[in-house]
Amino acid sequence: MTLDNKSNSGQLPTDPAEKPKLTRKDFLSGIEPRWCVGCGDYSTFNAVTRVFVNSGIAREKFALISGIGCSSRLPYYSNTYGFHTIHGRAPTVAMGLKIANPDLNVWVFTGDGDGLSIGGNHFIHLMRRNPNMKVVLFNNQIYGLTKGQTSPTSPLGVKTKSMPYGSIDRPMHPLTLALGAGATFVARVPDTDNDMLFQTLTAAQEHKGIAIVEVLINCVIFNDGVFAPFTDKATRPDTTVRLEAGKPLIFGAQSDRGIRMRDNRPEAVKIGEGGVSASDIIVHDPANPNSGYAFMLAEMGGAELPVPFGILRQTSEYVYQPAPGKPTPEGFAKVMQGSGAWMHEANGSIRSLEK
Amino acid sequence: MSELSVQDSRSSMNGNIGSKKTVKEIISSVVRFAGDSGDGMQLVGDQFTNTSAVAGDFFATLPDYPSEIRAPAGTVFGVSGFQVCIGGTEVYTPGDQYDVLMAMNPAALKVNLANMQKGGIVIVNEDAFIQKNIEKAGYTENPLEGAAASSVNLVKVAMSALTVKALEGSSLTAREADRCKNFFALGMLYWLYNRDLNYTMKWIEKKFLSKPSIMEANKKALMAGLAYAESHDAFTHSFKIAKSGVTPKPGVYRNISGNQAAALGMIAAAQKSGLKLFLGSYPITPATDIMHELAKHRDFCTVFQAEDEIAAIGATLGASFGGALALTTTSGPGFSLKSEFMNLAMIVELPMVIIDVQRAGPSTGLPTKTEQSDMFQALYGRHGESPLIVLASSSPKDCFDTAVEASRLALKYMTPVIVLSEGYLGNGSEVWRVPSLDELAPIPVKFRTDPVGFQPYSRNPETLARPWAIPGTPGLEHRLGGLEKEDGSGAVSHSPQNHEKMTKLRAEKVAKVVQDIPPTEVYGHANADILVLGWGSTAGVIKHTVRKLNQDGLKVACAHIRHINPLPSDLKPLLQKYKKVLIPENNMGQLWYRIRAEYLIDTERLNKIQGQPFRADEIEAKIRSILG
Numbered sequence: 016m017t018l019d020n021k022s023n024s025g026q027l028p029t030d031p032a033e034k035p036k037l038t039r040k041d042f043l044s045g046i047e048p049r050w051c052v053g054c055g056d057y058s059t060f061n062a063v064t065r066v067f068v069n070s071g072i073a074r075e076k077f078a079l080i081s082g083i084g085c086s087s088r089l090p091y092y093s094n095t096y097g098f099h100t101i102h103g104r105a106p107t108v109a110m111g112l113k114i115a116n117p118d119l120n121v122w123v124f125t126g127d128g129d130g131l132s133i134g135g136n137h138f139i140h141l142m143r144r145n146p147n148m149k150v151v152l153f154n155n156q157i158y159g160l161t162k163g164q165t166s167p168t169s170p171l172g173v174k175t176k177s178m179p180y181g182s183i184d185r186p187m188h189p190l191t192l193a194l195g196a197g198a199t200f201v202a203r204v205p206d207t208d209n210d211m212l213f214q215t216l217t218a219a220q221e222h223k224g225i226a227i228v229e230v231l232i233n234c235v236i237f238n239d240g241v242f243a244p245f246t247d248k249a250t251r252p253d254t255t256v257r258l259e260a261g262k263p264l265i266f267g268a269q270s271d272r273g274i275r276m277r278d279n280r281p282e283a284v285k286i287g288e289g290g291v292s293a294s295d296i297i298v299h300d301p302a303n304p305n306s307g308y309a310f311m312l313a314e315m316g317g318a319e320l321p322v323p324f325g326i327l328r329q330t331s332e333y334v335y336q337p338a339p340g341k342p343t344p345e346g347f348a349k350v351m352q353g354s355g356a357w358m359h360e361a362n363g364s365i366r367s368l369e370k
Numbered sequence: 371m372s373e374l375s376v377q378d379s380r381s382s383m384n385g386n387i388g389s390k391k392t393v394k395e396i397i398s399s400v401v402r403f404a405g406d407s408g409d410g411m412q413l414v415g416d417q418f419t420n421t422s423a424v425a426g427d428f429f430a431t432l433p434d435y436p437s438e439i440r441a442p443a444g445t446v447f448g449v450s451g452f453q454v455c456i457g458g459t460e461v462y463t464p465g466d467q468y469d470v471l472m473a474m475n476p477a478a479l480k481v482n483l484a485n486m487q488k489g490g491i492v493i494v495n496e497d498a499f500i501q502k503n504i505e506k507a508g509y510t511e512n513p514l515e516g517a518a519a520s521s522v523n524l525v526k527v528a529m530s531a532l533t534v535k536a537l538e539g540s541s542l543t544a545r546e547a548d549r550c551k552n553f554f555a556l557g558m559l560y561w562l563y564n565r566d567l568n569y570t571m572k573w574i575e576k577k578f579l580s581k582p583s584i585m586e587a588n589k590k591a592l593m594a595g596l597a598y599a600e601s602h603d604a605f606t607h608s609f610k611i612a613k614s615g616v617t618p619k620p621g622v623y624r625n626i627s628g629n630q631a632a633a634l635g636m637i638a639a640a641q642k643s644g645l646k647l648f649l650g651s652y653p654i655t656p657a658t659d660i661m662h663e664l665a666k667h668r669d670f671c672t673v674f675q676a677e678d679e680i681a682a683i684g685a686t687l688g689a690s691f692g693g694a695l696a697l698t699t700t701s702g703p704g705f706s707l708k709s710e711f712m713n714l715a716m717i718v719e720l721p722m723v724i725i726d727v728q729r730a731g732p733s734t735g736l737p738t739k740t741e742q743s744d745m746f747q748a749l750y751g752r753h754g755e756s757p758l759i760v761l762a763s764s765s766p767k768d769c770f771d772t773a774v775e776a777s778r779l780a781l782k783y784m785t786p787v788i789v790l791s792e793g794y795l796g797n798g799s800e801v802w803r804v805p806s807l808d809e810l811a812p813i814p815v816k817f818r819t820d821p822v823g824f825q826p827y828s829r830n831p832e833t834l835a836r837p838w839a840i841p842g843t844p845g846l847e848h849r850l851g852g853l854e855k856e857d858g859s860g861a862v863s864h865s866p867q868n869h870e871k872m873t874k875l876r877a878e879k880v881a882k883v884v885q886d887i888p889p890t891e892v893y894g895h896a897n898a899d900i901l902v903l904g905w906g907s908t909a910g911v912i913k914h915t916v917r918k919l920n921q922d923g924l925k926v927a928c929a930h931i932r933h934i935n936p937l938p939s940d941l942k943p944l945l946q947k948y949k950k951v952l953i954p955e956n957n958m959g960q961l962w963y964r965i966r967a968e969y970l971i972d973t974e975r976l977n978k979i980q981g982q983p984f985r986a987d988e989i990e991a992k993i994r995s996i997l998g
Contacts, residue, residue, distance in 0.1 A: 044849070046861075078841045080688070083852075091849050091862065096841035098691060099851030100684070101714050107676065107684025108691070112841065114672055115648055115692030119841055137684075140677040340646065340669040344807065347641055350667045351634055351804045355420045355573075356624040363617050367424050369572055 039068050044094040050085060055206025055232035056153060060089055062212035063122070063151065066220055067095070069213075070120075077120045080109040082129040085160050086153035086232070089124045103134025106141040106150075113146050114337055120220070123150045126232075127168040128158045131189055135167075142196035145224045146335040151216070152189055152227060155234040156241055163237035175237075190313035190327060193227045194306050200226035201309060201328040206233060207246040211257075211324060218326060224334045245322050258312070258325030263296040266321050273297075274320070281311055283320055301329040391600075392607035393564065398457030399609060400465030401559065404482050405474030405495075406443050407436060407450045410552035415452025417556055420625055421569045422456045423801055426618075427611050429456045429625075430766075430910065431799045432464035432983075435738060444498075444506040446477045456563075459614035462910035462917075464798065466985040470562065471522075472555050474498060474529075476507035483519060491523045493558060495551065497530035525604045529554050536594035541583050550584075550591040557595020562608050567592060619803060626802040628766035628795035629656070632699075632725055633663035635773025637670045638805075640695045642774075643781055643813040647671040648689035649697045650682040655737045656793040657701040657727035679707035683724070687711055690720040691850065693817060693840035695777055699725045701793070702735060705744055706751070712786055713752045716876065718850040719827075719836050721780035723773065725789045727796040730981040739981025740794035742906050743957040748788045749935055749964070755873045757880045759783070760935040762790040764909035767802040769795060772932060778813050779886060783879055784835040790934065792907045792956075794983045821845025826860035834879040880936060887938045894927030895920050900996060901948040902928040903973070905961050908954050908984060915989045926993055934961075942969045950974060950996055954989055 042064040050056045067077060077095035081087035083102035090097030096119075100108045105123045113121045123141070130138050130152050141150065157175065158164040164177035165184060172181040193201050200222040202215045212230070219226035231242045244254045256266040256274065264274040265286075273296035274281050284291045303309065309328035316322040356368040401418065403411040412433055419429055434451040441448030455465035467487040473479040475498035486492060499514055513519055514526055533551040534544055542550075553574075560567060571589060578585035599605045626634075640647035649671055651661040664671040672694075676682035683698045690696035700708060705726045715722050728744045730736035748760045759779050763772040769791055776787040818824065818837035826848040827836050839846040848860055856863035857871055892901070894916040904912045909930045916928045927948075931938060945951050945965065953962045954976040962975040976992045978984055 073844065075842055075844045075847055078691075091851070095847050097847075097849035097851075098688075098718075099849065099853065100687075101710055101852055104680060104684045104711070107681040108688035110674065110676075110681070111648065111650060111685030111688025111690075111694075111696070112692045113688075114674060114685070115646065115689040115694040115696075116840070116842055119692070136677055137681055140681065337672045337674070338668050340672065342641065342669050346669050347637070347807060350637060350670060352622055353624050353626070353630070356622050356804065357424045358622055359426075359618045359620050361620040365424060365426050367569060367572070368622065369569070369576070 036071075037068055037074065039064050041074060042067050042094050044092055046091055048092045049088065051235050053233075053235040054085070055155070055230065055234075056086060056089070058206050058209060059151065059153065059212060059230050059232070060092060062209060062216055063089070064093060065213055066216045069217065070220055072120060076118065077122065078112055079122050079124060080105045080112065081124040082126075082134055083160070084126040084129045084158075086124050086126040086151075087129060103129050103132070104137060105129070106134065106137040109148055110141065110144070110146060113148055117336070121148045123148065125150065125152055126159075127152070127154045127156060127166045127189065131167045131187060131192065139192070139196040142193050142198040142225055142227065144335045145197065145199055145332055147223055148225055149219050150225065150227045152229045153232045154189055154229050155232040155238055156186075157234050157238040159234050159237055188313055189229050190227070191310055194309050194313060194328065198227050198328070199224040199330045199332050200326070201313070202227070202326045203229045203231070203322075204324055205231045205242060205246045208324075215326065218329070222329060224332060254321055256315075256321040256323050258299050258301070258323050258327060260299055260301050260326070263293065263298050264323075265296060274315075281315060281320060301326050303328070304330065391605065393610050394607050395610050395612045397459065397612055398455055398461060398465075399469045399563070399611065400453065400455045400467065400487070401470045401472070402468040402482055402485075403452045403472045403555075404449055404478035405552075406477075407438070407440050407448055408443070409450070409474045410549075411450050411452050411474070414552045414556040415454060416625075417570045417573065418559060419454050419456075419799070421560070421565050422454075422563070422611075423623065423625055424569050425565065425611075426613070427456045427458060428461040428801055429454055430461045430464045431625075432794070433797045444475055444477055444503045446481050446507055449478050449481045451478075451482065456611060458611045459616065461800070462914040463983075463986065466987055470559070472559065474552075474555070476503045476509055476513060479513055479519070480507045480509065483513075483522075486522050488521055489523065491525060491562075492519060493525045493527060493555070495529040495555070496526040497528050527558070527598070527602075527604075532594065532598060533591050536590055537587050540587050540590075542587050546584075547587065550587050553588045553591040554595035554598070557592040557597075558599040558605075560592070561596045561599035562605065564608050564610050567596065622804040624802055624804055625799050626767055626770070627659065627797060627799040628763065628769040628791055629659035629727065629797070630663050631767055631769035631802065632763070632773045632789070632791060632796070633660045635770035636664070636695070636697050636723065636777065637667060638770070638807070638810055639774045639777030639813060640670065641807060642810055643695060643777065643815045645693065645695040645815060647697065648674070648686065648694040649699065650674045650676050650684070650686035650689065651699045652676050652679045652682045652704060654679070654701045654704045656729055656796050657699045657704070657725065659796060660699045660725060660727070679704040680711065683708040683711040686722055687715050687720060690715070690722050691841065693838070695723075695781070696721070697723045697725065699727070701727045702729045702731045702737070702744070703733065705747060709752050712758065712788075713754065713756050714852050715786040716752070716756050716758060717852055717854075719784045719876070720786075720850075721784050721838075722786040723776045723780055723789060724786060725773070725791055727791045727793060729793045730979075736981040738793065740792050740907070740983060741956050741979065741981065742790070742792060742908075743960065743979070744790060745905075745934060745957070745960040745964075748790055755877065757877050757935065759785060759787040759880055759883055760790065761787060761932055762906045762934050763792075763795055764904075764906060764930055764932065766795055766798050766800045768909075768932075770802070774810065775932070778811075779883060781813060781815050782835065782886075783833050783883065784838060785879060790906060794907045817843070818846060819843055825858045826850070827855055827858050829875070833882060834875060883933070884936050884939045887933045887936075890929050890931065890938050890940050890944055892927050892929050892944070895925045896927075898925045898927035898948065900926050900950040900952060900993060901945065902926065902952045902954065902989070902993065903945065903961070903965075904928065904930045904954060905932075905934060908956070911984045911986050911989060912954065915986045915993070918986070919990065919993060924993070924997065937964075937968060942971070945969065945971050945973070952976060952992060952996060954978075954984055954992070956983065
């Protein structure tokens with residue numbers, strides 16, 4: 016039970032002859048997932064299990080904890096330990112499990128309603144405590160399992176069953192919330208890019224501390240196509256920017272556009288036009304100690320700026336870890352006696368045990 | 371209390387050398403310390419109690435403090451009280467009326483005077499009775515001069531001036547010197563009860579080791595108080611507690627509050643079961659002291675201070691999934707917030723102890739005041755069919771035994787157990803014999819490790835408990851959740867027949883706990899006409915009253931139950947034996963209702979919902995009225 020979670024180092028079992036290498040099939044519970052055909056939850060689940068296989072960590076060392084909602088059904092489909100808890104509260108159960116059993120790889124699966132609305136408080140505190148735990152936030156900007164109500168990430172004005180005249184609630188950015196709460200690994204990926212999902216979730220698994228990965232999920236039934244501008248092959252190069260540590264923020268079909276800072280604001284520019292050179296473009300530094308840079312990335316989007324995909328921030332900070340107890344019989348007697356105790360002797364005399 | 375037997379006798383064995391004053395031998399005595407929140411009344415109350423304990427007395431205490439941390443000085447709502455009943459024989463309650471009151475200001479007098487025993491001694495700090503304070507307390511004239519205190523022996527002592535005078539020549543400022551007056555007051559009481567100063571002297575030396583001038587001043591003030599009482603004519607006699615002749619069982623003893631006892635009970639249960647203890651909690655009065663106690667002992671408990679009440683129990687459930695002895699503690703509003711997680715813990719059949727230190731509700735209610743009004747919520751406060759084991763503690767020290775019992779049942783039956791404590795028990799304290807680990811019954815726990823034939827919802831035929839297979843165990847990977855599970859396999863199941871079967875199995879499991887309940891004990895008259903049935907903190911006051919009425923020749927007996935759900939199997943036939951059954955409760959009649967619902971037995975009830983425990987005379991009057 017040490018701070019350094021050995022199983023997170025990606026080492027294979029010491030005796031491969033005894034334990035044959037696991038395949039993805041070993042991580043499937045055998046229960047057929049019951050998500051809608053075409054739902055983004057499938058590709059995410061696929062990537063998660065591939066990350067588990069690739070980690071070389073034994074199956075029993077994983078515990079998947081979820082709340083309530085479509086995404087929260089995921090633990091039932093994985094042949095690991097799992098707990099489908101109650102709405103919004105997965106982080107709380109995950110915390111207790113991780114404290115009781117620090118060697119486990121604890122993953123939390125949640126959605127925009129589960130994690131940000133009813134479970135918003137727990138989400139904040141999970142981020143700020145920074146336990147060595149992973150969170151996958153399935154953001155489809157809608158309540159799916161209750162059949163289509165406004166969620167905390169639904170855009171203003173969008174018509175839903177609960178707000179048929181258009182949402183009057185301003186949406187929140189999941190990642191600025193995570194950053195504000197002190198998250199040490201913050202990433203965003205679309206459900207359509209299997210490689211990016213795999214790479215990002217692998218990086219999350221290897222991160223020491225809390226990792227939050229927002230997956231943009233297409234809800235084919237209640238919010239179909241809401242992320243299409245960022246996932247369609249035709250538009251994606253111009254609407255998104257891939258974040259890679261040490262590389263400039265360049266995007267566009269011709270890779271000729273980039274993000275530079277001007278008047279303390281990010282600006283999309285074309286390299287070679289208006290005196291803009293490649294050296295003007297921001298170079299991505301996820302380890303930037305000032306979280307302002309990551310906030311800027313998290314808020315990018317809209318008509319002017321591309322939406323960033325990849326790891327926005329990854330820093331190394333204090334990881335939550337309670338002191339391991341060392342109970343001894345002598346210690347127990349001392350605890351029970353407390354202060355101010357006295358002794359009744361067999362001969363009827365009394366003496367104070369205060370030193 | 372002292373009226374039980376008061377004898378006058380000249381004593382040659384007391385410490386009042388050269389004193390011409392009388393020593394009265396008494397069986398027990400109730401002392402109340404009262405002053406502003408900052409006057410140090412809890413501290414001197416503790417010292418007085420422990421000094422009495424070391425002298426071999428029994429005691430029960432009742433700290434009574436306002437919900438504000440430092441309410442405006444001199445006001446009645448800022449009065450902090452500490453009450454203790456000391457006796458030579460077993461003491462069951464902190465007492466009803468005070469034999470001696472130490473009042474540090476007019477507000478303290480105003481709040482407590484009505485509860486004085488006729489002819490009792492009221493010692494006041496005369497220096498605090500200035501016009502401003504008199505008005506703040508709501509008096510129109512100085513109560514020391516009018517008829518207000520005419521029914522008591524009023525002893526006026528200029529405590530502030532005398533303390534400052536005693537400390538002349540020290541390096542303390544006048545203000546600092548004045549703050550030592552609580553020790554001056556304590557010194558007077560030590561004379562009054564013929565106490566040895568040694569215990570408190572040692573305590574002062576240890577406490578103020580790094581502040582020698584304060585240490586010296588407090589010691590001087592203590593001695594000055596004692597010398598003052600000895601030499602001052604207003605103190606006409608002192609008291610000596612008569613020994614009962616009962617020698618306590620040899621061993622280590624201490625003063626313990628209910629909240630401390632609950633914490634230590636959980637630590638003991640963890641040691642006996644070989645599990646790690648986990649507490650998930652959120653600060654709430656009056657339960658927080660359990661967290662404070664456990665947090666001190668980090669070798670024996672991991673404390674998770676959660677972001678809210680829900681997170682506290684959620685983490686507790688997670689720790690239980692992970693194989694810990696999992697505890698969450700709360701009061702009133704927090705208990706409501708935990709309902710949904712109690713349901714999840716119940717349906718996934720994981721062990722957990724939930725300690726609810728009840729306070730006066732509903733809602734925020736009277737946060738620092740006591741009540742017994744959460745029984746219905748513990749029994750019925752969850753959606754769906756959700757029976758849980760419910761236990762109740764009956765005295766501060768019993769909070770230890772109840773915590774051990776709750777842990778044992780939770781682990782044996784793999785289900786959450788609710789413990790109902792009360793603010794009165796949590797804050798109150800009494801003498802406790804510290805048990806050694808060997809004296810406690812073993813709590814066997816076995817994690818499932820064999821993958822052959824493993825089914826998450828297979829059952830132990832005796833207890834119906836399912837196996838505890840903790841994450842990290844190879845080959846036992848399984849999924850839990852709030853969705854109904856198939857018996858045996860634990861697969862999600864929407865089968866109507868399976869749901870009914872599982873609902874009945876979960877209920878049957880809780881019902882099986884009757885096999886663990888010892889026979890209900892009856893105390894009092896062997897051929898009683900009336901049985902007083904109690905639960906929770908009423909145990910002491912009921913027993914005290916029955917003891918007294920038996921001495922008066924009345925045919926009364928009492929019984930007390932710890933197991934609220936399930937109820938003891940012998941309870942119904944027991945109740946049927948008596949012409950009348952009386953149930954006193956600090957609620958509107960929750961056990962009364964339950965007894966009627968379960969057994970169709972109509973009982974008498976006595977209810978007090980004032981945020982205060984029963985007084986013995988209230989129960990006595992009700993019993994006498996029933997007997998006619």
